[in-house]
Amino acid sequence: MxxxxxxxxxxxxxxxxxxxxxxxxxxxxxxLLNDRLFMLVEPDGTFLSQRKLPAMATLQAAVNGGTLRLSGPNDPELEVDIRYDGKRRDVSLFGKWFGQGVVQDPAADAWFTERLGVPAALVRVTPEHERPxxxxxxxxxxxxxxxxxxxxxxxxxxxxxxxxxxxxxxxxxxxxxxxxxxxxxxxxxxxxxxxxxxxxxxxxxxxxxxxxxxxxxxxxxxxxxxxxxxxxxxxxxxxxxxxxxxxxxxxxxxxxxxxxxxxxxxxxxxxxxxxxxxxxxxxxxxx
Incomplete structure (x- = not known):
């Protein structure tokens, strides 16, 4: 058996x-450790996903200690420091959950925006994030x-x-x-x-x-x-x-x-x- x-x-x-x-x-x-603690959002804070942008599947982000290493096919890698707290912005999921995210390095925003062809900003959950x-x-x-x-x-x-x-x-x-x-x-x-x-x-x-x-x-x-x-x-x-x-x-x-x-x-x-x-x-x- x-x-x-x-x-x-x-x-x-x-x-x-x-x-x-x-x-x-x-x-x-x-x-799992570090699973879906970051998210890409549109200018109004709405999350971005493969439903709308299937090319997201080819981009990878890996947590490396206190940094996030971004990579894609035939793209130069970018490594940015993770911001665990600081400036925040409103974000939402499916128009049902509304919360906040910690704004990350603008260099990461530019990297994603260039590759996805739409304005994209990277955020991370806040230290007090608690979502049932x-x-x-x-x-x-x-x-x-x-x-x-x-x-x-x-x-x-x-x-x-x-x-x-x-x-x-x-x-x-x-x-x-x-x-x-x-x-x-x-x-x-x-x-x-x-x-x-x-x-x-x-x-x-x-x-x-x-x-x-x-x-x-x-x-x-x-x-x-x-x-x-x-x-x-x-x-x-x-x-x-x-x-x-x-x-x-x-x-x-x-x-x-x-x-x-x-x-x-x-x-x-x-x-x-x-x-x-x-x-x-x-x-x-x-x-």
Whole structure:
């Protein structure tokens, strides 16, 4: 019998940019260390994402001590000091969450603006930032959409790709779903949907809600171009979620119940399962 284990870990320092794979990570209340603590915003403070600018996928930001190193394909790197506090500006996500961000180095703003072709400013969460999520376990998040962790499984991707091939399409890589944690070893696709509480390494994780997918999975993360209609077309044939407004799901959103350390290869222990054909999240969903 196969044992479920952590197959991959990724963090995304700047919301919407390329992910950074790691072998091990400290995990705090808002997720993997440095995950989505930075964000790019328009002049009015509205966040920028791959939904509008798929080219963001080709840009990378890596935290290096007290600096942020920016890079892109065939671009000179730029390293700027991280400003943990100081001048602030109003920012927003989806027109539902409104808060503040610490203004970062103007050189970073110019670097992103030149590469994305639109005015872009980089901000970081404030020291007092405390933003709750929602769902069966609420938890907290930085500038994530609404939760600390995005969790997927290899069996779910294998099942999806089998269906895509049946439809005459090409299989897609896991990075289309931008997960923080990828789990291997479950024989059945979408087993993650049924896990209410689990532990990996010293981190206890609680299910928040199904991962309802937007248009970002149709973006080729290596080229920063839309290559749809997959996987959305195929997901729509078997992963519609009526209790989430009819969106399609892949993976789960989760909260950090007990912070700690997680490492690739760590076995996964499930402490509590969600009863079959039930989902505790929709009743808690915010408008």
């Amino acid at each position: 196969s044992v479920a284990k952590v197959a991959a870990l990724n963090y995304y320092p700047v919301k919407g940019l390329a992910g950074i794979p790691v072998d091990s990570a400290e995990v705090g209340p808002t997720g 999520g929602w769902g069966a376990h609420r938890g907290f998040t930085g500038y994530g959409d609404a939760h600390a962790l995005m969790i997927t499984s290899q069996s779910s991707l294998d099942g999806l790709n089998a269906r895509i091939l049946e439809h005459g399409g090409n299989p897609i890589p896991m990075n289309r779903f931008r997960p923080n944690i990828v789990i291997a070893g479950w024989p059945d696709a979408h087993t993650e949907d049924s896990v209410l509480r689990m532990t990996a390494g010293t981190v206890e994780i609680g299910y928040s809600a199904r991962g309802i997918r937007c248009a970002v999975p149709t973006v080729d993360q290596s080229t920063g171009t839309k290559s749809g209609p997959e996987p959305t077309r195929t997901l729509a044939t078997y992963r519609r979620e009526p209790t989430y407004g009819g969106g399609v799901s892949f993976g789960i959103k989760a909260a950090v119940l007990t912070p700690g350390t997680i490492t690739v290869g760590d076995p996964l222990t499930v402490h509590e399962w969600i009863p079959p054909n039930t989902d505790p999240a929709p009743a808690t969903r915010t408008p």
